[in-house]
Amino acid sequence: xxxxxxxxxxxxxxxxxxxxxxxxxxxxxxxxxxxxxxxxxxxxxxxxxxxxxxxxxxxxxxxxxxxxxxxxxxxxxxxxxxxxxxxxxxxxxxxxxxxxxxxxxxxxxxxxxxxxxxxxxxxxxxxxxxxxxxxxxxxxxxxxxxxxxxxxxxxxxxxxxxxxxxxxxxxxxxxxxxxxxxxxxxxxxxxxxxxxxxxxxxxxxxxxxxxxxxxxxxxxxxxxxxxxxxxxxxxxxxxxxxxxxxxxxxxxxxxxxxxxxxxxxxxxxxxxxxxxxxxxxxxxxxxxxxxxxxxxxxxxxxxxxxxxxxxxxxxxxxxxxxxxxxxxxxxxxxxxxxxxxxxxxxxxxxxxxxxxxxxxxxxxxxxxxxx
Numbered sequence: 001x002x003x004x005x006x007x008x009x010x011x012x013x014x015x016x017x018x019x020x021x022x023x024x025x026x027x028x029x030x031x032x033x034x035x036x037x038x039x040x041x042x043x044x045x046x047x048x049x050x051x052x053x054x055x056x057x058x059x060x061x062x063x064x065x066x067x068x069x070x071x072x073x074x075x076x077x078x079x080x081x082x083x084x085x086x087x088x089x090x091x092x093x094x095x096x097x098x099x100x101x102x103x104x105x106x107x108x109x110x111x112x113x114x115x116x117x118x119x120x121x122x123x124x125x126x127x128x129x130x131x132x133x134x135x136x137x138x139x140x141x142x143x144x145x146x147x148x149x150x151x152x153x154x155x156x157x158x159x160x161x162x163x164x165x166x167x168x169x170x171x172x173x174x175x176x177x178x179x180x181x182x183x184x185x186x187x188x189x190x191x192x193x194x195x196x197x198x199x200x201x202x203x204x205x206x207x208x209x210x211x212x213x214x215x216x217x218x219x220x221x222x223x224x225x226x227x228x229x230x231x232x233x234x235x236x237x238x239x240x241x242x243x244x245x246x247x248x249x250x251x252x253x254x255x256x257x258x259x260x261x262x263x264x265x266x267x268x269x270x271x272x273x274x275x276x277x278x279x280x281x282x283x284x285x286x287x288x289x290x291x292x293x294x295x296x297x298x299x300x301x302x303x304x305x306x307x308x309x310x311x312x313x314x315x316x317x318x319x320x321x322x323x324x325x326x327x328x329x330x331x332x333x334x335x336x337x338x339x340x341x342x343x344x345x346x347x348x349x350x351x352x353x354x355x356x357x358x359x360x361x362x363x364x365x366x367x368x369x370x371x
Contacts, residue, residue, distance in 0.1 A: 066112025
């Protein structure tokens, strides 16, 4: 087989696909990219058995064939070239020669038949949504998903599609994010849990005005957009009833400038205990007091912010890392924090800066204060 391709165009696609490949694969063939050539189209795939991603690259060719080439070696080589046409040509049954303006490079290849085939989805359900909507949904939720191997259902993002809206939820039992779009709907109701790795891959390439077609069944999901196709295995299990943990009655409402609150939390948290990361919020009238103390090292910080607070005077403790993660994932000027009691979860919602049809609800569990 022989084809000619632009070095920078090929590199751009391969860098995206390279994110699929694990550093320690059980099967040596998974350290390779699969090249499938059929005349002027080259389909390149990468897989870790759970997730398979492929991209179609336009090339100049009149031949066909399928081979597997070392991903690491090819990426390292392509990174060093300025943009130029490269000629790939198989020599014999084991090496492929790459010719550039500067010289020639030979690398070993393997038969494409050894490469695992991507799963096909027989008669799947299907939803089409704008690329930027899915990209936003992933980036707004993925940080809240857990890392606990014992609770795999919580280590992904829950997709809930209905004829009224699309909802994306992530939680690790300490924090929860629910992102809803009322301006995009599905034909029929469906629920599935997407693992983090394919979502991070999607997040890195999605955006713009294209559309993404999502096809899914009980075991797998397939995302098709631009010139990419990503197929992944879904997380098996039932997602916890997240609606039950969102408190409905929250009489105490705090409205505060997001940027100044985030900066205060970051500053004060430097002085908090390195094990609990606990900060204390004390609200009364138009004043919010943020404090932290690390008794082991006699470190202490205290800040005051002006705010709009309606409700009973109260003190509540939060893990500062969770709070700053949530605040930095919102892009509003002001946030509303609703609370009921010091031992019940606080709810953060943006007051402005959301698109039409978009709703973000963030929930953070409190930490017990030792008075």
